[in-house]
Amino acid sequence: MTEVTKRLVETTDGLELAVYEQGPSDAPTVVLVHGYPDNHSVWDGVAKVLAERFHVVAYDVRGTGESGVPDSTAGYRLAQLSADFKAVIDAVSPDAPVHVxxxxxxxxQTWESVTDPALGSRIATYVSIxxxxxxxxxxxxxxxxHLGSTLRQLAHSWYVFAFQLPLLPEAMVRSGLLARFVGGGSRPTKDQVNGVxxxxxxxLGKLLRPEPRPTKVPxxxxxxxxxxxxxxxxxxxxPRAYASSLVTQVIEGGHWVVATEPELVAGEIVAFIEKEDR
Structure with a gap:
């Protein structure tokens, strides 16, 4: 079994992020970034497979797991999350680009880094799920x-608008209602509340001013x-109009496929890295 080590990485605003590493330290680095309402452990199955040949890094994003918690909503803005990502890759792979x-x-949040010209050269490949x-x-x-597709997506995204309201999302978490509607029942309540x-x-800012940026990252x-x-x-x-080197792959599975089908997801990641390394 691969040994997992933990380190703390300080962010630009003074928080500490819990960073977990496994696999050969001299191998190419793959960074795994989790979503809401998870912490780094959602990647455990994928990380175990990847660690057979890569230096695998996963971290608790701010407000979750063992990482620090911002004291205001502003601490969760995309620019700060991108700065967190940079702090992590600076610590774990200062001299070589990382796969993500x-x-x-x-x-x-990682799209923010992938489309940042200052960070593009630090990212070898990007897999978005x-x-x-x-x-x-x-x-x-x-x-x-594509009006029909738009309406279907808006129906899927009802909770995004509910999350803009004061107090209601937090009450939904603590009552267990959120877990019934959008999953996350086994995740710590703290992580679910903070992630709102x-x-x-x-x-709201992106709805009013989308301002999408291009990227040359595969x-x-x-x-x-x-x-x-x-x-x-x-x-x-x-992303078709913005990612100049884009591959799309539709797979069977649900939203948490990274946890339910780790070997499938790990296989897709490895195949893409190998394709781009040729």
Whole structure:
């Protein structure tokens, strides 16, 4: 069994992130970024497979697991989350670009880094699962050529608007209602409550000013066919105008496919890395 080590990495605003590493330290680095309402452990199955040949890094994003908690909603803005990602890769792979795979909100926040010209050279490949870039997604939703797909996605995203309200989401978490509607029943209540701030800090701004950015980083979008929250058309079509090297792959599975089908997901990640390394 691969040994997992833990270190703490300080962020630009003074919080500490819990970072977990396994696999050969001299191998290429793969960074795994989790979403809401998870912590790094959602990647355990995938990490175990990848660690046979890669230096695998997963971390608790701010507000979850063993990482620090911001004292305001502003602490969850995408720019800060991208700064957190940079702090992690600076610590674990200062001299070489990293491969990245991200899920749900982890994917949303990592698009911010992938499309940042200052960070593009630090990322060798990017695998996005169930988490589109908010600017790309908003622009796609505004297009009039696929009204049916847009309406289906909005129906899937009802909770995003509920999360903008004061007190209600926190009450839903503590009562167990949120777990019934959007999953997360086994996740710590603290992580579920803190994570609501991700939605409050970022969604309204992106709805008003999408401002999607391009990227030259090779991108693989893995779209689970049975995802209850992010439709296949949104995942696969929204980035087409912005990712110059884009591959899309529709797979069987639900939203938490990273936990339920770790070997499948790990295989897709490895195949994409190998393809881009040729």
């Amino acid at each position: 795979a991200a899920h749900d909100w982890g994917s949303i 169930s988490g589109p870039d908010l600017g790309m997604a908003t622009t796609w939703l505004r297009e009039r050529t 701030e991700l939605y409050r800090a970022n969604f 991108v693989l979008v893995i779209a689970p066919r049975g995802d209850d929250y992010v439709t296949v058309p949104l995942q696969t079509e929204a």
